[in-house]
Amino acid sequence: MSPTLSRHSSGLAIETAGLVKTFGETRAVDGVDLAVPAGTVYGVLGPNGAGKTTTVKMLATLLRPDGGEAHVFGHDVVREADEVRARVSLTGQYASVDEDLTGLENLVLLGRLLGHHKKAARVRAGQLLEAFGLTDAAAKQVKHYSGGMRRRIDIAASILNTPDLLFLDEPTTGLDPRSRNQVWDIVRAVVAQGTTVLLTTQYLDEADQLASRIAVIDRGRVIAEGSKGELKASVGAGSVHLRLRDPGQRPEAERVLRLALDTDVQPEPDPVALTARLSGAGDSAAEQASRALAELARTGITVDNFSLGQPSLDEVFLALTGHDTHETPDAKEEAAA
Ligand SMILES: Nc1ncnc2c1ncn2[C@@H]1O[C@H](COP(=O)(O)OP(=O)(O)O)[C@@H](O)[C@H]1O
Ligand SMILES: [Mg+2]
Numbered sequence: 128m129s130p131t132l133s134r135h136s137s138g139l140a141i142e143t144a145g146l147v148k149t150f151g152e153t154r155a156v157d158g159v160d161l162a163v164p165a166g167t168v169y170g171v172l173g174p175n176g177a178g179k180t181t182t183v184k185m186l187a188t189l190l191r192p193d194g195g196e197a198h199v200f201g202h203d204v205v206r207e208a209d210e211v212r213a214r215v216s217l218t219g220q221y222a223s224v225d226e227d228l229t230g231l232e233n234l235v236l237l238g239r240l241l242g243h244h245k246k247a248a249r250v251r252a253g254q255l256l257e258a259f260g261l262t263d264a265a266a267k268q269v270k271h272y273s274g275g276m277r278r279r280i281d282i283a284a285s286i287l288n289t290p291d292l293l294f295l296d297e298p299t300t301g302l303d304p305r306s307r308n309q310v311w312d313i314v315r316a317v318v319a320q321g322t323t324v325l326l327t328t329q330y331l332d333e334a335d336q337l338a339s340r341i342a343v344i345d346r347g348r349v350i351a352e353g354s355k356g357e358l359k360a361s362v363g364a365g366s367v368h369l370r371l372r373d374p375g376q377r378p379e380a381e382r383v384l385r386l387a388l389d390t391d392v393q394p395e396p397d398p399v400a401l402t403a404r405l406s407g408a409g410d411s412a413a414e415q416a417s418r419a420l421a422e423l424a425r426t427g428i429t430v431d432n433f434s435l436g437q438p439s440l441d442e443v444f445l446a447l448t449g450h451d452t453h454e455t456p457d458a459k460e461e462a463a464a
Contacts, residue, residue, distance in 0.1 A: 128219075129440060136175055136196065138149065138165055138290070138396060139163060139164060139165060140163045140164065140165040140169075140197055140200060140292050140323035140325075141161055141162070141163035141169075141186060141292070141323075141325065142158055142162050142165075142197070142198045142420055143159055143177065143186075143196065143197040143198070144195055144196050144197075145159075145160065145195030145196070145273065145373070145447045146158070146159040146161075146182065146192055146194070146195035146196070146197055147159075147192060147193045147194030147195050148178075148181050148182075148185060148190060148192055148193050148315075148434070154346075154347050155181040156181050156182050156185070156192075156211045157347030157348050157462075158179070158194075158345065158347070158348060158362060158449075159178070159182055159344070159347070159348065159349055160275045160292065160349060161182075161342060161349070162381055163323065163325060163437045164323075164339075165200075165323050165326065165339070166318070166321060166323055166337060167323060167324075167338075167339045167340065168317070168318050168323075168326055168337045169313060169323070169324070169325050169326065169338055169339070169340050169341075170327075170333075170334035170337065170338030170341040170342070170355075171183075171325065171326070171327045171329060171341075171342050171343055171344060172328055172329070172330075172331060172334045172343050172344070172440070172443070172446070173327070173343060173344035173345060174328075174329060174345070175249070175329065176346075176442060177344045177347070178242070178344055178346070178347040178348075179297070179327040179329070181211060182327075182344075183217070183294045183296050183325065183327060185197060185198060185204060185400065186204060186211075186215075186294065186325070187215055187294055188205075188208040188211050188212055188213075188420070189213075189217075191205060192204070192205065194329055199214065199215060199292060200214055200291060202214075203281070209302070213290070214290060214291040214292055215292045215293070215294065215327075216285040216290035216292070216293050216294070217293075217294045217296070218281045218282050218293065218294065218295050218296065218298060219432050222457055223284055224269050224281060224284050225269065226268070226269050226270040227268060227269075227270065227339070228267075228268065228269060228431065229265060229266050229267055229269070230256060230265050230267065230269060230272070230276075230280050230344065231252055231253075231256060231262050231265040231266060231271060233251035233280065233284060234239075234251070234256065234280075234284060235248045235249055235252045235285060236323055237249075237287055238251055238252060238285050238287050241287055242287050243287075245307075245431060246376055247295065248260055251287060252397075253265075255283040255286070256283070257285070258283075258313075259279040259280070259283050259309075259313060259315070259373045260279070260309060261276060261279060261280060262293070263284070264276055265277075267327075267385070272307065273305065273306070274302055274305075275302050275305070275306025275307075275309060275310070275357060276305075278299065278302060278306065278310055279309060279310065279313065281298075282295070282313055282317075282401075285313055286317060286322070287320070287431070289320060289322060291321070291322065291323065291450075292322065292323045292324075292325065293317060293322050293323070293324050293325070294324075294325050294327075295314065295324060295325070295326045295327070296327050297327055297328060297329065297364050297441070298310050298314070298326065298328075299311075299330070299333060300329065305426055309332070311336055311337060314326065314337050315337070321345050324335045326338060326362045329440055331437060331439065331440055331443055332437045333420065334355065334371055335355050335437070337357075337411070339352075339354065339355070340354055340464075341351065341353065341355055341358050342351070343358070343443065343444075343447060344405045345444065345448060346409075349385065350373075350447055351447050358443075359406045360407045360408035361407065361446060361447065362407060362438055362446040363404055363436070363438055364405040364406060364407045364411070364412040364437075364447065365404075365405055365407060365414070365435060365436050365437045366403060366404045366411050366435075366436050366438075367402070367415070367434070367435055367436075368400065368402050368405050368417045368433060368434045368435075368436060369384075369400065369402075369403075369423075369430055369432070369433045370397075370399050370400050370431045370432040370433070371399045371400075371428065371429065371430060371431065372399070372429035372431050373399040373429065374399050376428045376429070377394060377398065377399065377401065379426065379428060380423060380428050381394065381401060382460040383422050383423055384394060384401065384403045384419055384422075384423070387418055387422040387423075388401055388403055388405065388406070388415055388418070389439070390404050390405065390406060391403070391404050399431070403419065412437075413435065416433070420433065433457065
């Protein structure tokens with residue numbers, strides 16, 4: 128922990144008040160208040176164009192706010208930008224790795240740039256490649272890496288020196304499920320070493336897996352903030368989808384589910400399919416689903432197939448705002464440009 132942090136009594140890694148950034152007519156960030164406890168993963172959840180990257184860039188001192196204030200470990204991001212820069216690291220759309228160098232060469236080079244001696248730089252690079260499952264790819268040029276490997280080497284590069292605060296801007300967007308899981312494990316390992324992580328994401332399940340608290344942002348504003356339990360209590364825990372063996376049992380299955388889950392049950396166009404919404408309060412989605420399945424079995428209803436669906440970002444937005452998200456994932460490239 129940095130001396131500044133212990134001197135800074137609030138225990139907050141990030142504190143912003145009324146943060147604003149405009150681009151011409153666009154209020155990209157429109158009065159954001161954040162309080163990020165040190166030593167945790169804090170999730171900023173929002174669709175494309177919500178203002179996530181712009182917020183991160185201001186906190187990382189890459190963009191100057193047009194209004195409001197932001198402090199990182201007690202340091203003002205404008206007046207004390209050097210102190211802030213000494214404590215933070217950023218991974219995302221601006222990775223510093225060189226495509227033509229190998230994974231090992233990149234990490235050693237960046238280590239040297241950070242002032243490590245050659246031997247120490249090689250040792251640290253080797254440790255990180257090992258920890259990130261990239262030892263076999265150490266001698267391969269980064270341009271030949273898969274998307275998941277690329278994301279991992281980006282994160283490795285950003286934690287060569289253990290930063291007090293790491294910004295991960297949509298670290299898993301576009302990755303396959305296996306690579307996402309690898310990145311998630313890395314994030315957990317990073318935070319276990321004492322680094323605070325600010326993670327932006329478009330996926331509720333990612334924020335749910337990693338973050339202790341979540342801010343939902345929409346059009347430059349925080350529209351909900353709380354622990355993930357609080358967020359789920361307001362938006363629900365998702366739904367369980369069932370397929371029955373016998374369509375004749377569906378009315379009875381509906382009745383049993385309604386009683387077991389105390390919730391809405393919708394028959395679907397497929398005559399053997401049913402969907403039940405799960406409550407966000409109390410038992411976990413898995414516990415509620417097991418209870419429902421046990422109850423169906425007890426009643427002699429045969430279930431051929433079931434799946435548990437997390438609420439999508441769209442459902443979260445609908446629950447919180449009464450409207451859909453405004454952008455589609457296709458807008459990603461423009462927003463990133
Ligand atoms: N450099 C820029 N110039 C003009 N508009 C920008 C710039 N950066 C972002 N924007 C706009 O600001 C809004 C927020 O963008 P951004 O912070 O990238 O959102 P997110 O990261 O949540 O997708 C979007 O409407 C985007 O088009
Ligand atoms: Mg972005």
